[in-house]
Amino acid sequence: MLQIPCPWCGPRNEIEFLARGPVVARPDPDGADDAAWTAFLYRADNQRGWLREWWLHVHGCGQLFVIRRHSVTDEIGPADEMAPGA
Amino acid sequence: MGESVPFKKRFSAAALFGAGLRGQRNWPALWRSPEPRKTYQVLIIGGGGHGLATAYHLARDWGIRDVAVIEKGWIGGGNTGRNTTVVRSNYYYPASARFYQRSVEMYQGLSDALNFNIMFSQRGIVTLAFSPHELNLMARQVNAMQLNGIAAEILTRDDIARLLPHCDLSATARFPCVGGFLHASGGTARHDAVAWGYARAADTLGVDILQNVEVLGFEQMGGRVCAVQTNAGRIGAEKVAIAVAGNSTVVAGLAGIDLPVRSQTLQAFVSEPLKPVLDIVVMSGLHHTYVSQSDKGELVIGGDSDTMTSYAQRGSFATIERTTTGLLELFPAFSRVRLMRQWGGTVDLTPDRSPIIDRTSLDGLYISTGWGTGGFKAIPAGGAALAHFIAHDAADEYSSAFTFDRFRRGALLDEGAASGVAH
Ligand SMILES: Cc1cc2nc3c(=O)[nH]c(=O)nc-3n(C[C@H](O)[C@H](O)[C@H](O)COP(=O)(O)OP(=O)(O)OC[C@H]3O[C@@H](n4cnc5c(N)ncnc54)[C@H](O)[C@@H]3O)c2cc1C
Ligand SMILES: [Zn+2]
Numbered sequence: 420m421l422q423i424p425c426p427w428c429g430p431r432n433e434i435e436f437l438a439r440g441p442v443v444a445r446p447d448p449d450g451a452d453d454a455a456w457t458a459f460l461y462r463a464d465n466q467r468g469w470l471r472e473w474w475l476h477v478h479g480c481g482q483l484f485v486i487r488r489h490s491v492t493d494e495i496g497p498a499d500e501m502a503p504g505a
Numbered sequence: 506m507g508e509s510v511p512f513k514k515r516f517s518a519a520a521l522f523g524a525g526l527r528g529q530r531n532w533p534a535l536w537r538s539p540e541p542r543k544t545y546q547v548l549i550i551g552g553g554g555h556g557l558a559t560a561y562h563l564a565r566d567w568g569i570r571d572v573a574v575i576e577k578g579w580i581g582g583g584n585t586g587r588n589t590t591v592v593r594s595n596y597y598y599p600a601s602a603r604f605y606q607r608s609v610e611m612y613q614g615l616s617d618a619l620n621f622n623i624m625f626s627q628r629g630i631v632t633l634a635f636s637p638h639e640l641n642l643m644a645r646q647v648n649a650m651q652l653n654g655i656a657a658e659i660l661t662r663d664d665i666a667r668l669l670p671h672c673d674l675s676a677t678a679r680f681p682c683v684g685g686f687l688h689a690s691g692g693t694a695r696h697d698a699v700a701w702g703y704a705r706a707a708d709t710l711g712v713d714i715l716q717n718v719e720v721l722g723f724e725q726m727g728g729r730v731c732a733v734q735t736n737a738g739r740i741g742a743e744k745v746a747i748a749v750a751g752n753s754t755v756v757a758g759l760a761g762i763d764l765p766v767r768s769q770t771l772q773a774f775v776s777e778p779l780k781p782v783l784d785i786v787v788m789s790g791l792h793h794t795y796v797s798q799s800d801k802g803e804l805v806i807g808g809d810s811d812t813m814t815s816y817a818q819r820g821s822f823a824t825i826e827r828t829t830t831g832l833l834e835l836f837p838a839f840s841r842v843r844l845m846r847q848w849g850g851t852v853d854l855t856p857d858r859s860p861i862i863d864r865t866s867l868d869g870l871y872i873s874t875g876w877g878t879g880g881f882k883a884i885p886a887g888g889a890a891l892a893h894f895i896a897h898d899a900a901d902e903y904s905s906a907f908t909f910d911r912f913r914r915g916a917l918l919d920e921g922a923a924s925g926v927a928h
Contacts, residue, residue, distance in 0.1 A: 420822045434823045438813040440767070453913060461765035461856045461912045465754040467816050490768075491816045 421493060427480045439473035441465070442485055467491050510565065510706045515620050535701055536708035541715050544741035545573045547895055548733060550720045550756060551748035552576025554585040554696075554881065555873050557703035557714075558888020559748060559895070564710035566889070567896035572712045574704075575735065577719035581700030584750050585881065587850035589773045589807040591786055591797065592882040593630055593691035594655050597646060600906035601859060601920050602653035604886055607903050609690060611885030621702030623694050624800060630691035630786040631660065631668055633835070635680040639791070643686045650688070660685045668785055671838050679834050680791055691786060693797055693805075699884060723760040729868040730760070744895055746871040751816065751851025753874040762865050764874060765856055765912050770811040770849040771878050772820035774828070776842045778802030792831025804842065806832055810852060810878055820849040852877050856912070858921035862890050862900065863908040871895055875907075 421433040441464040446455040464470055470490055475483045487496030514520070514533055524532060547563060549556045552574045563569040574580070592612055594605035612625050634640040643659065650657035661684050666674055674682045704714055715737070722734040723745070732741040749756045751768040779802050788795035793809045808828030811820045825847060833840050855861060855875035860883065862873045873891040876883060890904035900908065906918055 432823075433821060441814060457913050458763070462763055463767055463814075465764075465767050465814060466758075467755055470814055472813065488813070490814050493815070493817060 421495070423474055423476075424486065424495065424497060425474075425476045425479060425482070426484050427482055428476060431476070431479055435476060435478040437475040437477045439475050439483065442471045442473055465490075469496070509618070510620070510709050512620055512705075512709050516622070535705040536714050538716065539713045541573065541718060541735075541737050541740055542713065543739075544732075545713070546571035546743050548572075548740060548742040548745045549574045549748060550733070550745065551583070551750070551752075552578075552580035552700075552704070552714065552716065553583045553748065553750060554581070554699050554703065554884035555750075555876065555887050555891065556746075556748040557700055557707060558884050559746060559873070559891040560712045560714075560888075561703045561707040561710070562889045562892035563895060564707060564712055566892060569892075569896060570711035572707075573740070574707070574712060574714050575718045575720055575733070575740070576714070576716050579716050580704050580714060581697055584771075584850040584852060584876075585700050585884070586696055587773065587848055588696055588881045589795070589797070589805050590693045590696050590881060591630070591691065591795070591807075591879075592625070592694055593688055593786075594882075595630065595632075595646070595650055595657060595688040595691065596653075596920055597649050598918055598920065599653055600918055602650065602655060604890075604903045604907075605882060606653070606655055608883050608886035611889070612694060612882075615694075615699070615702070615885060619702035619706045621698060621705060623698040623702055625692065625694040626800075627690050627692040628785050628797075630688040630788060631665065631685050632688070633665065633672075633682050633685040633787065633789045633791075635682055635789075635791045637683060640684045643684075647686050656689050658687050658689075660687050669783075669787060671782060671836050672787070673835060673837055693786065693799075694881075695800075696881060699881070703884075703888070720756060720759070723867070723870070725760075725867060730870045742869075744869045744871065746873065746891055746895055748873045748891065750853045750874070750876060750880070753853045753872070757865065757872060757874075760865070760867050760870060762867065762870075762872075764861075764872075765909075766861075766874055767814055767854050768816055768851050769813065769854055770815045770817060770820045771852045772808065772811065772824055772828070772847065772849045774806045774825070774844050774847045775799070776804040776806070776839075777845050779804065779842065782838075787835070789831065789835060792835055794828045794831035794835070796832055796836070803845065804839065806844075810854070811849070816851050818849050818851055820847075854878070857917035857919045859911075859918040860887065860907050861909060862887065862894060862904045864894065864898065 724732040783798040860875040893901035
């Protein structure tokens with residue numbers, strides 16, 4: 420089982436969290452064309468290697484935060500963005 | 506369309522008996538292991554069920570035999586040899602129902618067509634419901650299936666008690682069962698045999714199967730793919746198709762192509778062999794688990810996919826715990842059974858859980874992906890569809906809904922919501 424470093428609660432067992440997938444940047448609502456919206460809705464980083472992803476501490480403090488995790492080795496970098504929903 | 510395959514040595518009961526008299530020696534290798542040639546008309550990347558079936562259909566249906574299947578490991582060593590082998594067509598939308606029903610029908614004739622026993626067993630699939638609401642949704646699903654011409658029926662709790670004598674249907678169960686539905690034509694098949702049967706037939710028709718060859722890059726000329734780079738050198742081709750499941754974004758990325766696909770782990774487990782206890786496939790979305798018993802007697806158990814992006818081919822213990830907890834709630838009698846093996850495969854998930862069979866933005870490059878947690882059942886129809894696309898540069902009549910365009914148009918085929926846990 421992975422230990423996920425919640426920036427508020429410290430390292431906690433994976434079962435307390437929901438993985439919310441790789442971070443996807445929101446396009447500029449005024450300038451985005453169809454292709455940009457399609458990419459925003461349906462495309463996500465999926466490389467073998469380091470990913471930035473959202474995790475939700477659903478059975479803990481309830482905060483959403485970002486960590487870096489390696490998709491092959493499961494190594495986890497520090498929680499690097501502390502703002503909820505960052 | 507298509508003739509039967511001219512096998513040099515056909516398998517049969519008589520052949521088995523005859524070889525038995527000579528100690529079962531002298532069976533020929535099922536396929537050759539040729540050196541890669543410099544060029545082929547068509548290259549297929551990925552020696553799983555989909556890649557191998559595509560090669561077979563190119564050669565058999567469309568007479569395109571100058572074909573190689575390139576596999577970085579051994580054939581069937583990806584998800585095809587790791588799956589829990591459930592074959593079914595209990596889909597919701599007409600486009601999916603038609604495609605998966607065709608696949609089930611192709612499975613029915615596959616042992617004969619390939620002269621290879623794939624042990625297809627239409628033992629039926631029972632899906633359980635634990636609330637009136639879940640049962641209502643099942644009634645809707647059953648209605649849709651019946652409208653699509655696929656046999657399905659609602660079961661009462663008493664029906665289920667007859668089909669599943671070991672299942673805990675008591676009112677004191679944590680989740681008391683209220684009914685379910687039966688998909689009588691669903692069942693299981695032997696995964697390795699499907700890969701090996703297609704490989705042998707494709708090889709007999711002239712296809713080269715190149716194992717331990719990994720695609721590392723693409724070459725293009727004038728906006729058209731013309732070769733792949735591999736660890737065994739450059740191999741030229743007029744057309745190239747990608748059928749690499751969980752590695753789809755990695756391989757397509759080598760050609761600069763982005764896909765709406767995420768790679769996640771799906772795990773499975775088998776128990777020690779038992780005497781026959783379960784002659785039907787059982788699924789419960791609420792318990793996040795499904796189970797069947799193999800012909801060897803092992804319980805074959807599956808559950809939900811792990812939720813994070815992963816290429817590790819090993820899953821999280823949390824998922825093992827959740828899946829087995831659900832199984833034991835359904836079948837308390839299995840609590841003393843030991844698990845023998847556990848493993849994970851990297852599955853290719855699209856946002857709507859429906860597949861993609863299409864050309865890409867690079868001319869001459871095709872892809873079949875998004876088979877996710879349920880593409881074993883799709884191997885016959887998926888192989889035929891991709892072969893058709895390569896041969897005619899257009900989808901066949903069964904797969905025309907499975908193109909990239911649906912994401913741009915927002916016309917999703919959302920089978921994720923419709924099919925729950927079932928793989
Ligand atoms: C645990 C588990 C349970 C499942 N249960 C079911 C089920 O019950 N029913 C069902 O219908 N489906 C099920 N599935 C899904 C099913 O297994 C897959 O959808 C199906 O096998 C995909 O076949 P494929 O040929 O596309 O991919 P694969 O069989 O994975 O083949 C792809 C091949 O591509 C090769 N490859 C990758 N990259 C390269 C490269 N760069 N160069 C060369 N070769 C490369 C890989 O080595 C691999 O052999 C399950 C999957 C898993 C993991
Ligand atoms: Zn927390």
